[in-house]
Every structure is written in C-alpha cells, then in structure tokens.
Amino acid sequence: MFDWLVVGAGFAGSVLAERIASQRGERVLVIDQRDHIAGNAFDHLDAAGVLIHRYGPHIFHTNSEQIFAHLSKFTAWRPYEHRVLAQVRSPTTGEDTLVPMPINLDTINRLYGLNLTEDEVEGWMAARAEQVPTVRTSEDVVVGKVGRELYELFFRGYTRKQWALDPSELDKSVTARVPTRTNRDDRYFTDRFQYMPAEGYTAMFRRMLDHPLITVRTGMEFSEARKRFSFRRLVWTGPVDEYFGFRFGKLPYRSLQFRHETLDREWALPTGTVNHPAESTPYTRVSEYKWMTGQSHPKTSITYEFPSAVGDPYYPIPRPENAALYKRYEALADAERDTWFVGRLATYRYYNMDQVVGQALATFERIQKGAPVAANDDARLKTASAGD
Numbered sequence: 001m002f003d004w005l006v007v008g009a010g011f012a013g014s015v016l017a018e019r020i021a022s023q024r025g026e027r028v029l030v031i032d033q034r035d036h037i038a039g040n041a042f043d044h045l046d047a048a049g050v051l052i053h054r055y056g057p058h059i060f061h062t063n064s065e066q067i068f069a070h071l072s073k074f075t076a077w078r079p080y081e082h083r084v085l086a087q088v089r090s091p092t093t094g095e096d097t098l099v100p101m102p103i104n105l106d107t108i109n110r111l112y113g114l115n116l117t118e119d120e121v122e123g124w125m126a127a128r129a130e131q132v133p134t135v136r137t138s139e140d141v142v143v144g145k146v147g148r149e150l151y152e153l154f155f156r157g158y159t160r161k162q163w164a165l166d167p168s169e170l171d172k173s174v175t176a177r178v179p180t181r182t183n184r185d186d187r188y189f190t191d192r193f194q195y196m197p198a199e200g201y202t203a204m205f206r207r208m209l210d211h212p213l214i215t216v217r218t219g220m221e222f223s224e225a226r227k228r229f230s231f232r233r234l235v236w237t238g239p240v241d242e243y244f245g246f247r248f249g250k251l252p253y254r255s256l257q258f259r260h261e262t263l264d265r266e267w268a269l270p271t272g273t274v275n276h277p278a279e280s281t282p283y284t285r286v287s288e289y290k291w292m293t294g295q296s297h298p299k300t301s302i303t304y305e306f307p308s309a310v311g312d313p314y315y316p317i318p319r320p321e322n323a324a325l326y327k328r329y330e331a332l333a334d335a336e337r338d339t340w341f342v343g344r345l346a347t348y349r350y351y352n353m354d355q356v357v358g359q360a361l362a363t364f365e366r367i368q369k370g371a372p373v374a375a376n377d378d379a380r381l382k383t384a385s386a387g388d
C-alpha cells in the first residue's frame with residue numbers, strides 16, 4: 001500500500017516524489033516503463049567508458065535561483081556554456097562553412113566576407129528583414145528579423161526536418177527559442193545559471209530518489225503497477241492523451257532516432273554541437289559529450305539526431321490545432337480526482353528541464369495547500385482510466 005504512485009522517473013516525477021516523501025512523510029512508489037531512472041535526461045557510461053546521454057545532449061540552464069538551488073541539494077555542478085556551430089553553404093563563396101549559431105555579428109561577417117560593427121549589422125539586418133504585420137508563425141519570427149536568405153539557410157530546412165512541418169505551420173514560439181544577436185556572444189544560452197551535474201544526471205536522480213519512503217521500480221508500465229499495488233493518489237508524467245485512452249484522438253508528438261558512435265580519437269567536433277540545417281542532410285545535429293561533461297578520455301562519443309515520426313514521444317508540436325486538442329484533454333485532467341498531471345508530455349508543453357522542475361515544485365505547493373486525502377481513496381483505483 002502506497003500513499004502515492006508516481007508514473008515516470010524523469011524530472012517531473014522524481015522532483016515530486018522527493019518533495020512528497022521528505023516534506024509530507026508519505027510513501028511513494030515511482031515507476032518507469034524504461035529500465036532506468038532520469039527520463040530523457042538519462043546518462044550512462046557507454047561500452048568505451050565515455051559518459052553519454054542516451055536521449056541526446058542535455059544542457060542545464062536556468063534563470064531561476066530557486067530551481068537551481070533545489071537541484072543543488074542533489075548534485076555538485078560543473079560550469080558549462082554551450083556553443084553551437086552551424087554548417088551552411090556561404091551565399092558568397094558557395095562553400096560549406098561552420099559559423100556561430102545563434103546568428104550573431106561573426107556569423108554575418110564570415111558568411112558575407114564583411115567587417116561590420118555591432119551598430120552596422122543592425123541596419124544590415126533591418127534592410128533584409130521582411131515586413132511582418134503580426135508575428136504568428138515560426139517563419140514570421142525569422143524573416144521579420146533577418147530576411148529570407150538567412151531564414152532559408154539556417155531555419156527552413158532544419159525546422160522542416162525536425163518537425164516534418166514548414167515553419168509557417170508552427171507557432172512562433174518554436175524558432176523564437178533561438179535568438180538573433182548583433183553582438184559577438186556565441187553562447188547558445190544566456191541564462192544566469194549554466195551548469196552540468198558534476199557526476200551526471202543519473203547520479204543526481206539517484207540521490208533525489210534515495211529516500212526511505214521512496215520505492216523505485218523501473219521496467220514497469222502503469223497498467224501493471226495499478227494491478228499490483230494500491231495507492232491513494234497519482235502523479236502522471238506520461239502523455240496526457242494516453243492516460244485518457246486517446247478519447248479525443250492522438251495528440252501529435254515528434255520523435256527522434258539517435259545514432260551513438262564512439263570514435264578512436266580524442267576529439268571529433270570543434271564545439272559541443274554542430275547543427276546541419278540543410279534539408280539534404282537527414283540528421284539535424286551532431287553532439288560530442290566530452291565538451292559538456294569535461295570527461296578526459298582517449299576516445300570520444302558523439303550522437304547524431306535523426307527526426308522521426310515513430311519512436312518515443314519527445315516533442316509536443318506547438319501549433320494551434322494541437323493546442324485546441326490538448327485543451328480538451330486538459331479539461332479532463334483538471335477534473336480527475338486525486339491525480340496530478342506534470343511534465344512535458346502530461347501538460348503538452350515544449351518545456352526545458354528547468355521549466356519542468358519549476359512546474360513540479362509549483363505542483364507540490366498546490367498539493368500542500370489542497371484538501372486532505374478523501375475517505376474512500378481506493379475508489380481511484382477503479383476510476384483510473386489509463387489503458388482502458
């Protein structure tokens with residue numbers, strides 16, 4: 001008998017499980033259908049002994065002191081500022097070249113053989129920018145800032161591969177994640193806190209879940225857990241449409257296939273990630289973990305990301321029709337008794353790790369303020385609708 005069942009051992013589930021056990025003194029069972037904890041942030045030593053991220057490169061960054069302080073209870077940190085180069089064909093020389101991404105002053109100067117200053121590049125961009133009366137889509141965001149040529153070079157192909165949609169079919173929030181800069185700052189993120197967990201993400205999760213009131217079962221699906229265990233309250237961090245038996249139809253998610261390789265040399269890439277925006281290249285980016293982890297090793301491991309329609313649901317797809325369908329599921333979720341929906345899949349939000357931690361901490365506050373556990377809580381076992 002558990003007080004809580006937490007479905008999913010990623011950030012959403014693990015942060016909540018720890019709070020519930022340590023602050024409420026209640027018994028928590030955390031399950032995950034995968035054979036490991038840490039969700040998509042899972043890292044491990046590969047066959048060569050290089051620390052890799054099974055589900056693609058995860059770089060922690062946040063502006064929230066509260067979120068950073070919370071995770072700092074479970075890990076020490078290694079300062080790391082991620083830098084990305086994009087491989088694009090120069091419009092002036094026609095040759096493939098590696099330039100900073102996000103687009104900055106150096107990107108423009110190198111691509112066009114110019115020597116503009118910060119002030120000058122602003123005018124240069126403004127002269128190329130298209131008039132966009134209302135910025136609505138992911139195309140609008142970029143063409144309205146830097147014009148069509150740079151949009152096509154850096155964003156159009158990458159986005160069409162990543163999402164199987166044209167940027168004009170996606171909310172502006174998608175490409176707006178990547179800024180345009182007129183200075184020479186070549187960091188991918190500008191958040192106040194940019195760190196990697198010193199011993200990796202999985203070690204951090206292990207410490208978070210190491211509590212006498214928390215039981216962890218990996219390799220276990222919800223349908224099995226609800227048969228084998230009784231519990232009074234539920235935290236669901238899987239896809240929200242799955243929980244409700246796809247009642248209103250499937251919510252679209254985008255997936256990726258990862259190709260992990262170990263190379264018999266010390267370094268492979270000039271920086272942590274190289275983006276490949278050209279539509280003719282089937283992958284979107286290649287990343288080398290040693291840049292992020294700081295590990296010393298005579299070999300190196302890299303990961304290629306191939307966007308895919310099939311596979312685990314990694315990305316909610318931000319566009320109006322999907323938001324409308326999610327709203328219908330959200331209404332069901334809000335009405336579900338003693339059940340909390342948290343995380344990227346359960347709330348259908350394109351959230352970074354820190355945002356999921358923030359959402360989990362906010363959910364815990366709501367739980368703390370909420371009504372006491374109802375008298376016949378076991379009824380929830382019968383009313384849980386996932387898998388029905």
Ligand code: FAD
Nearest residue numbers: 008010011012033039040056058059222238343344352353
């Ligand atoms: P998840 O990590 O997906 O955890 C949910 C868990 O629930 C999964 O482990 C799943 O197996 C389990 N589950 C689902 N259904 C069931 C079921 N029925 N029964 C049992 N278990 C179930 N964020 C950043 O901040 N920085 C980055 O650099 C970054 N890079 C990323 C790169 C890639 C390729 C991807 C895909 C994401 C990246 N993210 C990054 C986002 C980050 O992965 C997410 O924000 C975070 O992992 C979400 O945590 P979560 O707990 O909501 O979901």
Ligand code: UDP
Nearest residue numbers: 101154155156158159162174175177178275
């Ligand atoms: N993007 C792009 N070209 C790039 C990098 C990003 O077109 O070189 C677009 C693309 O649509 C991508 C989105 O911007 O999905 C967000 O990029 P980000 O690097 O934040 O994606 P994530 O790390 O979440 O996969």
